[in-house]
Amino acid sequence: MASDNGDDPAPLDEATPSLGEADLSQISDAAFTLWENIHSTREELKKKKESAGKLFSNEVSDFLGVAKSDWGWSSNMFYNDNGFYLMHLLDFLDREFTIQVQTNYKTNSVSYVDIDEHVGIRYKILDLGRGVKHSLPHSAVFFIESEGGTEKLVLTLDSSSVNPYENELTEGQIIYDSIEHQEQSFWDRFREDFYANGPLKGERFGADLRLLDYDPNLGMDDIILDEKVKLSLEKNIAGFIRAIPALERAGHRTSRGIMMAGVPGTGKTLYCKILLNMVDLTTIYVTRARMSKGLTLKHIYRLARKLSPSLVLIEDIDTVGGMDRRAIEDEGNLGSLLEILEGIEPNTKVITVVTTNYPQHLDEALRNRPGRIDTFINIEVPNREQRREMLKGMTSDVKLAADIDWDELVKLTKGMTGAYLREVVASAILTFTFNCQDEEVILDNESLIDACKESRERMEKSKVDITYEKMPELEKDDKQAWG
Known part of the structure; x- marks a missing residue:
């Protein structure tokens, strides 16, 4: 068959040159080289990934001088008061250790070491009240060493919150160079120092763990009270504070409860504000609103004991809830407070001052029981x-x-x-x-x-007639249970 141009087609063996052995060898070498390069790249990526995954572990082990299998560690959770804890933690590190390295990792937990890389330290803004705000680290790693190099530790901080303004939960973790050193608890030493020298010692703060705004210029000249009332308040608060050493030597308890009662507007709140200036004690101010955002009564008194000598001011205790067993609504606060004020754990050097507009709303076991409330002071309307x-x-x-x-x-x-x-x-x-x-x-x-x-x-x-039911007689078992 003739082609379009009239020429016969060339023979096949002449149109397509054959591949020789040399050509096949070159193709084989190129393919092998390509495969080798791909394999090498994969191995390098794998090694980099493995190396990255061990970055945190490797650097911690290098610093401590032991393998990860020999580490010991302990954790501590900072809850609502972690703002003050974090503040003091940095101060504690600065006083007791030398910080060799401050850094952070994408994953800085002992439990998770998948893919690590160095990242910046993350901070959170903590509003502590009274206009005091601090930017404190909530995700960071500190490589620390005691004086003389006798102790090396790694401290990690990791917050569960992604909101820089939240201060709900931060986990602190200390890594030791051996499991045995775990018993020498860093956190025990830190907590002891926190209660002895921390930012809450000698401070005035609320049950919501926020610093109180108060007028430092207020004094007894700013309030007009009956002279007998003034004398009783001075004796049972300032006088009691001065008497604590003598009471200790005599083997008497060093806790005291004072109840101030009077109709609204008689100066109870003003006196509490003045009291913030009169006594040089750690003072915890408790109201229903502050309790709803912060600590329970049990936690408040646990803190008061650790920060003693201390003063707990409970304003308008009749509004706290659950303070009268006759009430249908019982929030459990009565039983808690009765146990706290005269329970197994003594409130050594803790003074409690409560105010109320309606003492008749309070349970008899609270308002008429020395050992819980020792002194009842009635503030009358001015004469x-x-x-x-x-x-x-x-x-x-x-x-x-x-x-x-x-x-x-x-x-x-x-x-x-x-x-x-x-x-x-x-x-x-x-x-x-x-x-x-x-x-x-x-x-x-x-x-x-x-x-x-x-x-x-x-x-x-505004006057209304209010008739209060008479306190029902208690059964014998109830009297024993409630005192």
Whole structure:
């Protein structure tokens, strides 16, 4: 058959050259080289992966001088108060050890060493209250050495939280050079130092473990109380603190419970604020709101014992819940507090001050039982002379007209608490500024008398008749159980 161009096709053996042995040899060598390169690359990647997976283990073993199989380790969890723990942990390391290396790994746990690489130390911002904020490491590794090199340890920190503002849980792990050294617990030494020298020692903080905002200038001159009440408070708090050494020598317990009772507005909260300045003790301030965000009563007193001498202030204890066994709702706080105040574990050098507006709402076993509550102090509404002194003090920074009739004002404010008296003065100032455009406030007798009448009307409207059931008689077994 003729081709398109009219030429016959060339023979097959002439159109396609054959492969010689040399050509086949070259192809075989190239294929082997390619396979060898691929295999080598895979082996290198495998070795790199294995090496990366052992980065943490290798560096720890090199530092400690022992294989991983000989490590010993112990863990410690920092819960709600880990902000203070972490603060002190860094201080403890700085005082007791030399930090040789600070670093971090993608995986820095003894249990997980899959694929490691060095990464940056991760920090969390901790709001400790009173405007105090700290940026502290929550994922880091510290290679530390004691003075003289007698002890080498590796500390790892790892937080379960990815939110830098959360401070719920951080795990600390100490790696030792042997299992035997695990008994020489780093964490025991740290905790002992924390309670003796840590940031909570001598501080004023709430049950939510946040530092308290308080006025350091408040003093007893800022409150007007009956002289007998003042004397009783001073004797049972400041006087008791001074008597602790003598009580110890005599073999008596060094804990005390004081209950301050009175209608709202009589100065109980103000006295507690003053107390923060009066006593140089670790002070834990407890309210229902702070407890709902923080520690339980058992944890509060456990902390108070470790930080003693200490003061526990429980404000409005009748609102904490579960403090009356007659109540349908029982949150278990009554049993906890009764056991805490006079249980197996003594509250050595712990003073408890509780306030209440309604002592009749509290269980008899709490409010009338020395050893739990030793002293009951009733704060009455201010008398005639106290009201005069309070009104003059509350208007001392305001210009007064010459016609002020203090006797009439004192008469009109009979039965009013300090809170109502403050409202009288505030209302009079408000009325003056509303009616006059003058920048300078000048209170006259009429403005103050009108304010007294308004407060009196409010008092009368707010009164309600409340009948309390009589405490039921307890069975013999109940009396033994509850004291």
